[in-house]
Amino acid sequence: MFGNILIWFVVIPVIMMAGLGLCRNSSMNAIRAVMVVCSTVLLGLSIWLCVDFLRLREMGVDDEMLYTGSWMWYAPLNIHLAVGVDGISVLMLMLSAVIVFAGTFASWKINPLPKNFFLWFALLSTGVFGFFISIDIFTMFMFYEVALIPMYLLIGVWGTGRKEYSAMKLTLMLMGGSAFLMLGLLGIYWHSAPEGGQLTWNILEISRNASIAQEWQNMLFCFTFVGFGVLGAMFPFHTWSPDGHACAPTAVSMLHAGVLMKLGGYGCFRIAIYLLPQAANELAWIFIVLTGISIVYGAFSACVQTDLKYINAYSSVSHCGMVLFAILMLNTTAMTGAILQMLSHGLMTALFFALIGMIYGRTHTRDIRQMGGLMKIMPYLGVCYMIAGFASLGLPGLSGFVAEMTIFFGSFQNADLFHRIFVIAATCSIVITAVYILRVVGKLLLGPVQDEHHLQLTDATWFERFSTVTLILCIAGIGCFPNWINETIQHSFAPIMAAIQSAAL
Amino acid sequence: MDYSQFGSMIPELIVLGIFMLVFLFDTFSNEKGKKFLTPFTTILFGLGTIAIWLLPADGEMVFGGMYVNDTVTNALKAILNIGVFIVFLQSAKWVESDEVAIRKGEFYELILVTLFGMYLMVSARHFLLFIIGLESASLPLAALVAFNKKHYESHEAAIKYIMTAVFSSAILLAGLSFVYAFSGGSLYFDDIAISIGQGEMSGLLIMALAFVIAGIGFKLSLVPFHLWTADVYQGAPTAITSYLSVISKGAAAVAFFIIFVQCFGSVYSEAWEWMLYAVIILTITVGNLFAIRQKNMKRFMAFSSISQAGYIMLGAIAANGLGLASMLFYIFVYVVSNLGAFAVISTIEENSGKLSMDDYNGLHKTNPWLSFAMTLAMFSLAGIPPFAGFFSKILIFTSVTGTGSWALYMLVLIALINTIISLYYYLLVVKAMWISPEEPKIGSFRSACSSRIALWLCIAGIVFFGIVPYIYQYCYDAVLNSLSFLFLF
Numbered sequence: 001m002f003g004n005i006l007i008w009f010v011v012i013p014v015i016m017m018a019g020l021g022l023c024r025n026s027s028m029n030a031i032r033a034v035m036v037v038c039s040t041v042l043l044g045l046s047i048w049l050c051v052d053f054l055r056l057r058e059m060g061v062d063d064e065m066l067y068t069g070s071w072m073w074y075a076p077l078n079i080h081l082a083v084g085v086d087g088i089s090v091l092m093l094m095l096s097a098v099i100v101f102a103g104t105f106a107s108w109k110i111n112p113l114p115k116n117f118f119l120w121f122a123l124l125s126t127g128v129f130g131f132f133i134s135i136d137i138f139t140m141f142m143f144y145e146v147a148l149i150p151m152y153l154l155i156g157v158w159g160t161g162r163k164e165y166s167a168m169k170l171t172l173m174l175m176g177g178s179a180f181l182m183l184g185l186l187g188i189y190w191h192s193a194p195e196g197g198q199l200t201w202n203i204l205e206i207s208r209n210a211s212i213a214q215e216w217q218n219m220l221f222c223f224t225f226v227g228f229g230v231l232g233a234m235f236p237f238h239t240w241s242p243d244g245h246a247c248a249p250t251a252v253s254m255l256h257a258g259v260l261m262k263l264g265g266y267g268c269f270r271i272a273i274y275l276l277p278q279a280a281n282e283l284a285w286i287f288i289v290l291t292g293i294s295i296v297y298g299a300f301s302a303c304v305q306t307d308l309k310y311i312n313a314y315s316s317v318s319h320c321g322m323v324l325f326a327i328l329m330l331n332t333t334a335m336t337g338a339i340l341q342m343l344s345h346g347l348m349t350a351l352f353f354a355l356i357g358m359i360y361g362r363t364h365t366r367d368i369r370q371m372g373g374l375m376k377i378m379p380y381l382g383v384c385y386m387i388a389g390f391a392s393l394g395l396p397g398l399s400g401f402v403a404e405m406t407i408f409f410g411s412f413q414n415a416d417l418f419h420r421i422f423v424i425a426a427t428c429s430i431v432i433t434a435v436y437i438l439r440v441v442g443k444l445l446l447g448p449v450q451d452e453h454h455l456q457l458t459d460a461t462w463f464e465r466f467s468t469v470t471l472i473l474c475i476a477g478i479g480c481f482p483n484w485i486n487e488t489i490q491h492s493f494a495p496i497m498a499a500i501q502s503a504a505l
Numbered sequence: 506m507d508y509s510q511f512g513s514m515i516p517e518l519i520v521l522g523i524f525m526l527v528f529l530f531d532t533f534s535n536e537k538g539k540k541f542l543t544p545f546t547t548i549l550f551g552l553g554t555i556a557i558w559l560l561p562a563d564g565e566m567v568f569g570g571m572y573v574n575d576t577v578t579n580a581l582k583a584i585l586n587i588g589v590f591i592v593f594l595q596s597a598k599w600v601e602s603d604e605v606a607i608r609k610g611e612f613y614e615l616i617l618v619t620l621f622g623m624y625l626m627v628s629a630r631h632f633l634l635f636i637i638g639l640e641s642a643s644l645p646l647a648a649l650v651a652f653n654k655k656h657y658e659s660h661e662a663a664i665k666y667i668m669t670a671v672f673s674s675a676i677l678l679a680g681l682s683f684v685y686a687f688s689g690g691s692l693y694f695d696d697i698a699i700s701i702g703q704g705e706m707s708g709l710l711i712m713a714l715a716f717v718i719a720g721i722g723f724k725l726s727l728v729p730f731h732l733w734t735a736d737v738y739q740g741a742p743t744a745i746t747s748y749l750s751v752i753s754k755g756a757a758a759v760a761f762f763i764i765f766v767q768c769f770g771s772v773y774s775e776a777w778e779w780m781l782y783a784v785i786i787l788t789i790t791v792g793n794l795f796a797i798r799q800k801n802m803k804r805f806m807a808f809s810s811i812s813q814a815g816y817i818m819l820g821a822i823a824a825n826g827l828g829l830a831s832m833l834f835y836i837f838v839y840v841v842s843n844l845g846a847f848a849v850i851s852t853i854e855e856n857s858g859k860l861s862m863d864d865y866n867g868l869h870k871t872n873p874w875l876s877f878a879m880t881l882a883m884f885s886l887a888g889i890p891p892f893a894g895f896f897s898k899i900l901i902f903t904s905v906t907g908t909g910s911w912a913l914y915m916l917v918l919i920a921l922i923n924t925i926i927s928l929y930y931y932l933l934v935v936k937a938m939w940i941s942p943e944e945p946k947i948g949s950f951r952s953a954c955s956s957r958i959a960l961w962l963c964i965a966g967i968v969f970f971g972i973v974p975y976i977y978q979y980c981y982d983a984v985l986n987s988l989s990f991l992f993l994f
Contacts, residue, residue, distance in 0.1 A: 074896075074974045076830065076981045077903060113869075138899075142890045149889045152932060156940040164940055168932060175928055179921035182899065186906040186917065 004069040005049060006083040006133040009093060012042050013126040017119055025115045032108065035118055039101045042129075046090075046097035053090050054488060064204060064495050065135060073139075082136035082202050087489035088339055092132045092259075092266060095346045098474055099258040100125045103251035105467035106354045110158065110249065117158055120150035121251065128259050137185050137271060138201045141178070144267070147260060148174045148231075151244070151252070159247040170244035174231055181227025181267075187220045188212065188275055206275050207499060214278055221279030224272040225287055232264025232324050233317045234287070235294035242301075245313035246366075250357025253309070257316050258350035262342045265323040269335070273327060274496050277503035284328045285418065291328065292422040294321030299432035303439070308356045308366040311440060312349065315392060318429055319345040325426055326407040329419070330500050332493045334410025337403055339489055344391065344399035344478060351388040351471040355381055358464050359444075362457045368440060373449035378459040382445045384468045389437040391475050394430055399478035404430060510567040513574055515560050516582045517624050519553045524617040531610030539609075543600060546613045547593045547955075554586040564987060570693055571631040577990060578627045580833055580983035581759050588752050588840040589620055594959035595848045596744030598855055604655060605742075612652065615645040616748065623756035627763065632681050632692040635760070636674070642753060643670040643724065649748070650741040662740025669723055669733040677720025683713030684768075694767045702771040714769060714777045718784065721764075724757040725814050728787040735795075738807035743854055746803055747847035750810040755836040758814070762821045762829055767989065773824055781822050782912065786919055788815030793926040797933075800862050802850050805930070806843070809886065812927060813839055819901050819920060822913065826984050827904035831897070833980035838885065838897035841966030845882035848960045849875050852952040859947055867945035868938040875952070876938040878960050885967045887931040888924050893971035898924065900977065 001007060016038040023030040049067075056066055065084030073079045085093070103121070110117045127147025134140040149171070156167035191212040192200050200206060212220070230237040241261075245253050273280045298318030305311045319341065326338035358381055359374065360366050375382035391398035394405075411423040449455060460468070478485065511518065527546050534542070562579035566572070574582075593613075600609040618641060625638030647670065651663030681692070687704060688697040701710070722730040738746045769777060792812030799805040817839065820832025852875065854860055869876040885894035902917050952960075970976045984990050 074900070074977060076827070076978070077900070141899075142895065145890045145895065149884065153935070153939060156936060164936060167940075168929070168936075171932065172925055172929055176922070176925045179918075179925055182902070183906075183914075183918055183921055186903055187914070189903070190906055190909065 001069070001071055004067060004083060005045070006067050006069065006085060008045060009042070009129040009133055010126055012038055012045070013122050013129060016122040017126070020115055020119050020122060023115055025113065028114055031114050031118055032104075035104045038122075039097070039104045042125075043097040043101045046094040049085070050090050050094055050488065053085070053087070054484075057087075057487075057491065062491060064491075068135070070136075070202070078199060079138045079201055080136045081134075081139055083133045084135040084204075085133060086492040088266070088269075088492045089132045091339065091343060091485060091488060092262060093129065095262070095343055096125065096128050096132065096259045098470065099255055099346065099350045102350060102354065102467040102470050103254045105463045106254060106357060107249065107251035108463045110251070113157065117154070117249075120153050121255070124150040124154070124255060124260075128255075128263065131263055132266070135203045136201045137188065137203060137206075140267075140271075141182060141185055144181075144263060145175075145178055147263065148178065151248075151256065151260075154252045155244060155248045158249040158252070160249070161247045162243070163247040166243040166247035170240040173237065173240040177227045177230025177237065179227075180223045184220045184223030184227060185271075187216060187223070188271075191216055203270065203275065207495065210499070210502075212276065217276045217279035218283060221272055221276040221283055222286075224276070225268055228264045228267035228272060229287070229290075229324060230264070232261060232268065233294065233298075233320045234264075234324055235290050235297055235317075235321070238294055238298070238317045241317055242310050242313040245316070245353070246307060246309040250353060253353035253357070254350040257313070257353060258346040261316065261320050262323075262346055265320065265327065265338065265342050268324055269327050269338070269496075273330070274499060277496075277499040280328075280330065280500060281504050284330060288325065288328050288419070288422055291321045291325040292426055294318065295325060295426045295429045296432070299429040299436070302436040303432060306367050306369055308359070308368060308440070308444070309353070311368075311436060312352045312356065315433065315436065316345070316349055318433070319349075319392075322404070322407060322426065322429075325422075326410065329411045329414055331410055331413050332497055333413065334407055335493055335496070336486065336489060337406030337408075337410050340399070340403035340406055340478070340482065340485060343485070344403040344475070347471050347475050347478070348388055348391045348400060351384065351468060351475065352392070354464075354467055354471065355385050355388060358460060359385075363451075363454055368443045369450075371444050371450055371454065372447045373445070374454070375445040376449065377454055377457050380460045380465065384472065385445060386441055387472055387475070389441050391479070393434045393437045397476070397479045399475045402479055402482040513563055513565050513567045514572065514628075515562075516557045516574060516579065517621060517628075519556055520617055520621050520624065523549050523553050524614060524621070527610065527613050527617065531614070542609060542613070543593075543597050547590070547597065550586070550593060551590055554583065554590050557586055558583045564989075566630065570695065571634050572625075572628050573630050573989065574628050575987040575989055576983040577759075577763075577829065577833070577987045578624075580980055581627055581755065581836070582624055584833065584837045584840060585620065585623065585752050585755055587837075588755070588844060589616065589748070591840075591844045591848070591959045591962055592616070592744060592748050592752070594962070595747070595844070595851055595956045597955035598953040599742065599744055599851065602855075605652065608652070612649070615649050618645045619643075619649075620752070623753065626756055626760045630694045630767075632684075632694075635764070636678070636681075639677075639724070640674065642756065643674070646670075646745075646749065646753065649745045650737060652745060653742050656740075658740035659742065660740075662737040665733050665740075666737045673720050673723030673730070676716050676723075680713045680716025680720055683709055683716065687713070694764070697768045698770065701769060706772065706775050710772065711776055714772075715780060717764070718777065718780055721757055721761045722784065725754055725761065725818070726811050727784050727814060727818065728791040728811065731788070731791070731811050734811055735799075735804045735807040738810075739801060739803045743803065743847065743851040746806070747844055747851070750806065750847070751836075751840045751843050754810065754814055754817070755840065758817045758821065758832065758836065761818070762824075762832060765821060766824055766829075770824070778822065781818065782916060785815050785818050785822060785916065788812065788818070789920055789923045793923050793930070796927070797930045802860050802862055802865075805862065805934075806846060806850070809927070809930070810843065812923065813843070813886070816898065816901060816920065819905050819916070822916070823901075823904045823908055825904060825908065826990060827907055827981075828901070829990060830977070830981040830984045831901040831904045833983065834977045835897040835901050837976050837980070838893040838966070838970070841963045841970070842882050842885040842892075842894055845878060845960060845963030845967060846886065848956055848963060849879040849882065852956050852960075853947060856950040856952065857947045862934060862937055864946045865934065865937040866941040866943040868947060871945045871947055871949040878964055879938060880935050881964055881967050883931040883934050887928045889928075891972055892967050893969075894967070896971040896977070
C-alpha cells in the first residue's frame, strides 16, 4: 500500500499532524520546522509526480488514470480506498502543494495557539490532497468533508471581524451542500451497475458501466452539481464566500480560495459531468444560467466593495463561476480553459490574500478609503499586488490571460443563441474585472498617502517575500509556458468527451 | 428439564455471575474491603466483556424457542458491555463521594440487573420473556435515577421516569394483547409471524402495531413519546444519564428491529413503514430543533440523544441485513461518542460543579485536553470525518437508500438536512470552548485517573473505529452468520 506514491500525499500531512502533536505549544521553531519540512517534501513530491507523469505519457502509457491502486476498506459495501491520477489531478495536487507551502510561510507569526492552528491546517490539507488522489467516490466524499470542517475552527479562532458568524455560516452552507452531494453519491452507488452486477464506488467502473437511468441521472446531477457548486461559490449559494474569506486568517483564505474552491470545480467535472453525462447534456442550461449570473454578479459586486478582502472574495465568486461555466460548455477547449482557470485563480487569489494579509498586518485596516500611496511606502508589496491584479484582469504573459482566452474560445464553439448570450455576458466580466482591479490599485497603491502613520511602515520581510515570489513565479510560469499544462491534461478529456457524446446520441 | 440449555445463555450467566459476586462482596466485606468494590466490579466486568466478545454464540433456540443468543444479539451485548464498562470507569470517582459511597454496591447491582434485563429483551423470542426483560430493565433504572437522595430534582426525575415507564409498559401490553388475538393464542414470534402473514390487514392490527411502537418508543424516547427525556436526563446523576442515553437506547432499538422484522415483517409496507417514517422524521427534527436552545449540558445531550435515536431507527426502517449491521455499528459509535461527551461533562461537573454551556466559555485556556476530547466527541456525534460518527451515519444512510424506495430516499434527504441543524448546535459547544473570548469560568484541574481512562477509551473508539472497519465488519458478519436474519439479504 505504501509503495504507491499517491498514498504519500495523505500520509505526509498525517505525519505532519503527528509531528505537530509532539511539539510543545510554545516552541514556535519546532512547529515551523515541522511545517516547512513537510510542506517542502509535499511540494517536491508533487513536482516529481508531475515529471514522472509526463514521462509515462511520453512513453505512450495512455490509461485514463495512472498510479492506480485499490485497497478494500468496507468490504460489505465494496468501499475501497482507490487512488489514481490523471493530468488534471496531477496539476491540482501541484497547486495544492504550492499553496500549502506558501501558506506556511504566510502564517509564520500566527498567534495565539500556533500548534493548534497548524494541526487544523494540516488536517485541511490532508482532506484536499486526499480528495484529488481518490477515484472512489466514497473516499473522495470523506476527504471532501475532512477538508471542510477545519475551516470552522481556523476562521473562528484565528479570524478577524465577525468571525463567529462567518465561520458558522460558511461551515453550515458548505455542509449543507455536502448533504445534497452525499445523497447524489448514494444514488450513484445504488445504480452503479446493471441489474445483478457488483455495485461499485469506483469512478472508472461506474463510468464504464454507464447504467444509471435517465430520470435518476437528472435528479442525481442536480444534487451533485449543487453540492459541489456550493463550494464553487455558484450563485445563489455563494454568500458564504465573501464573509468567510473576509474573516479568515491569511493562510486559510489562501488555501480556501486557492484550493478548496477548486474542489468544487473538480468535483463537478469528475463526478457530476463524467458519471452523469446524459443529464449533463440535458440540464447544463440551468447551471449555465446560474454560473453566468455568478460571473457577472460577482464582478459587479466587487466594484462597489471597500474592504480589500471582500473585493477579492467577490472576484473569486466571479472567477470560480467562470470555471463551472466553462465546464458546462461540454467541449474540450472550454474544459481545458476551466482547468487553466482553476490553476490561475488558485495561485492568483492565494497571492492576493497573502498580500492583503501582509498589508493588513501593517496598516491594521482593510478599508481602501483609509489607505493610499502605499507604493511609495512598501514598493515590494505594491508591485506584487499589481502583478496579482494584472493576472486577475487577464494581462497577456500572466496566467489569467491564457485561461480566460481558452475559456471564451471554447465557449464560442456552442453556436446556439442561448449559449451566445451567456458567453457574451460572461466575456463582459473581463471589462468589469479591469474596473475593480484598477480602482483598487489606483486608490490603494497610487495617489497621495492618506494616513501619515503609514509612512513609518516597513516593507516585506524575508518569509513574506519568499511566499510571494513562489506564487508569482508560478503565475508567470503558467502565463508564459501554458503548453506543458496542455500536454499534461490533454489525455484527460477524451473519456469525458466520449461519455458526453455517446450520451447525446 | 434439560439444564444444558443454560449453556446457550453465556452472556446472561456472565452478567448474573458478576452480579452475584458483587452482591456477596458488598454484603460480606467490612469498611476496609468496601474500598475495593469499585475496582473489583470494574475489572470483573471488563473481563466479562472480553469473554462475551470472544465466546461464540451458538444461536440455538432454547427453552422451547423462547430464548436465542445468536451472533446478532451477542454482538449487541458485547457493544452494550463496552458502554457499561466505560460508564463504570467514568463514575468511579462519583461513587466514592460522601453522599453515594455507602450505597455504591447498590449502584453496581442495579446497573447489572438492568443490563441483564436488556440482554433478555434482545434475546427473547417470546413476548412474555420480552416483557420480563423490559420490566427488569426499566424498574431498577427508576431507583438509579433517584440515586441522589438529597436532591429533589433527582426524585422528580425518578417519579417522571417510573410513571412513563409504567404507562408505556401498559400501552405495550395493550398492543400485545391485540397481537395475541391475531396469533390465535400464541406469543411466540414465529407463530405471530405466520398468523399475521396469513391473515388479512385490519384496523385492529394497525392499532396493535401503533401501540407496540408507542410502547417501545417510550424507551427509545422517540417523538412524540419523548417528553420525559429532558427532565429525567437533567435530574438524574450524570453517570445514570449517560447510562440511560446510550445503553437502554441501544438495547431497545435492536429489540424494536427484531420484533418488527421477525413478527410483523410481512405487513411492513402496509402497516408500520409509514408509522415509523413519520416517527423518525419527527424524532430527528424535533430533537434537533429543541437542542438548539438548550443551555444546560445534560438537557442539551438529552435532545441530542433524541435525534440520534431517530438516526438509529433509520436502520429499522431499512429493514434489511445492511440496516441491522449499520444499526449495530451506529449503536457502537453512538456509545463511544456520547459517553465521550458525558465523560467530559461529568468530570467538569465533579470538579467544578458547572453544567451550563456558558460555563464552558474559554475552556481551552484552562483544560485544553478536555476541550479537545469534547470537540472530537461533538464532531463524531455530528458526523464529521475522519471520526467514527461519519462512517456510522453514511453507512446507515446507505442501507436506507439501498431499499430502492423513493419515499425512503426522501427520508434520507430529510435526515441529511437535519445533520446540518445538528452540526449547528454541536458546533455551539465547540464555539464556547475554543472561540468565545470570555475568561474561563472553570479553573484548571486534573481529572481522576479512572475518568481519564474512560475518556481515552472513547477517543480511541471515535478516532480508530471509523478508519479501521473492524467493528463494522464484526457487526456485518454477525448479521450474516445469524440464522434468524439470513432472510434479510
